[in-house]
Amino acid sequence: MNLIDQVATIYKEKFGHVPAHIARAPGRVNLLGEHVDYNDGFVLPAAIDLATYVAFSPTNVPHSTLVAVDFDQQTSFSTETISIRTQVDSSPLLEWALYPAGVMWSLMEENLPVLSMNAVFASEVPRGSGLSSSASVEMAFIIAWQTLGDWTLPSMKRALLGQKAENKYVGVNCGIMDQFASACGVENKLLLLDCRSLEWKTVPLPENLSIVIADTTVRRKLTSGEYNKRRAACEDAVSLLKKDLPGIQSLRDVNVRDFNRLAKKLPREIEKRARHVVEEIERSDQVDALLEAGDIQSFGKLMNECHISLSDLYEVSCPELNKMVKIAQSLDGCYGARLTGAGFGGCTVNLVNKKNVEAFVQALTKGYESETGLRPSIYITRASNGAELIQ
Ligand code: GLA
Numbered sequence: 563m564n565l566i567d568q569v570a571t572i573y574k575e576k577f578g579h580v581p582a583h584i585a586r587a588p589g590r591v592n593l594l595g596e597h598v599d600y601n602d603g604f605v606l607p608a609a610i611d612l613a614t615y616v617a618f619s620p621t622n623v624p625h626s627t628l629v630a631v632d633f634d635q636q637t638s639f640s641t642e643t644i645s646i647r648t649q650v651d652s653s654p655l656l657e658w659a660l661y662p663a664g665v666m667w668s669l670m671e672e673n674l675p676v677l678s679m680n681a682v683f684a685s686e687v688p689r690g691s692g693l694s695s696s697a698s699v700e701m702a703f704i705i706a707w708q709t710l711g712d713w714t715l716p717s718m719k720r721a722l723l724g725q726k727a728e729n730k731y732v733g734v735n736c737g738i739m740d741q742f743a744s745a746c747g748v749e750n751k752l753l754l755l756d757c758r759s760l761e762w763k764t765v766p767l768p769e770n771l772s773i774v775i776a777d778t779t780v781r782r783k784l785t786s787g788e789y790n791k792r793r794a795a796c797e798d799a800v801s802l803l804k805k806d807l808p809g810i811q812s813l814r815d816v817n818v819r820d821f822n823r824l825a826k827k828l829p830r831e832i833e834k835r836a837r838h839v840v841e842e843i844e845r846s847d848q849v850d851a852l853l854e855a856g857d858i859q860s861f862g863k864l865m866n867e868c869h870i871s872l873s874d875l876y877e878v879s880c881p882e883l884n885k886m887v888k889i890a891q892s893l894d895g896c897y898g899a900r901l902t903g904a905g906f907g908g909c910t911v912n913l914v915n916k917k918n919v920e921a922f923v924q925a926l927t928k929g930y931e932s933e934t935g936l937r938p939s940i941y942i943t944r945a946s947n948g949a950e951l952i953q
Pocket of ligand 1: 599737738904
């Protein structure tokens with residue numbers, strides 16, 4: 563049974579009638595521009611064909627009841643209990659419930675009507691894998707509340723409200739990339755976003771290429787704490803660099819030449835973090851021209867450089883990711899390979915010639931398994947549309 567039928571069936575069993583609607587919101591993969599969204603840089607994600615599905619209907623009771631199939635748990639909360647982060651029985655919100663609850667909170671902050679619903683949801687996006695399962699849950703629930711409330715927000719606005727939920731309610735200081743990709747995805751296209759102006763456009767992926775996502779299956783704990791620390795280091799770098807470059811607002815405003823000149827004034831750890839960002843913004847600034855010219859070799863090289871930088875300077879990789887990337891880069895038809903998303907475990911993204919894909923998947927599986935003893939999950943992904951009501 564596919565996941566759409568599954569959430570609909572469980573909904574019917576649980577609530578005794580078929581759900582009025584089903585919403586879908588995808589995860590994302592990012593090809594270039596990592597850890598630069600919160601530094602006003604450029605990112606190149608795509609929405610993927612793994613998604614979260616929510617079956618839902620309005621209800622007359624004053625609280626929403628949500629069933630999370632993947633956790634085999636349910637929660638009930640209302641607009642009253644949201645601000646004190648509890649369920650209706652006064653117990654604390656369960657961790658997975660912070661995402662839909664956070665979304666409800668940020669919609670309420672906008673004074674949008676948020677009606678009570680009964681909902682059942684499940685996701686194909688593996689959790690903690692760097693493919694933005696949490697953004698997909700947020701975007702699916704915004705679509706659900708939008709449908710019930712009979713108001714409409716532009717997709718970028720939905721993304722911003724999801725980010726606000728994550729920053730202010732869940733407590734992860736993430737940038738806009740994940741919610742943007744999940745909200746604004748376009749079938750068969752990469753999305754090039756300027757995280758400062760929020761202007762974006764689609765970029766076609768050359769026909770002969772496949773995006774292969776490979777999950778190390780390694781999950782790190784305490785990721786959000788490390789993530790917030792990286793962001794804080796970038797902010798510290800900006801305050802320190804301001805002494806010499808008073809006009810800068812973010813690391814986007816610092817070019818590599820100026821950075822090299824001033825780097826020695828920064829504490830070593832802050833210098834490393836900021837160097838990754840400044841150089842990665844310069845790399846991602848080349849994306850448009852390279853893809854326009856069909857220069858996949860050079861683009862792939864930038865992906866490989868990005869991985870080294872994430873590993874050595876930003877220190878968000880791990881031994882398993884490094885092994886997987888190294889194996890992939892040695893295989894025929896692989897233009898570029900690197901970790902994708904926040905890091906600390908999770909997935910790699912690989913740009914592979916279509917004619918080599920099957921052999922690539924086999925060799926990567928075998929090589930990774932023999933080096934680590936872990937069996938990877940590998941997806942040949944298709945860029946998909948963003949969050950939408952499907953029924
Ligand atoms: C996470 C965050 C994004 C982005 C990436 C790293 O996925 O949610 O905003 O910062 O990490 O590029």
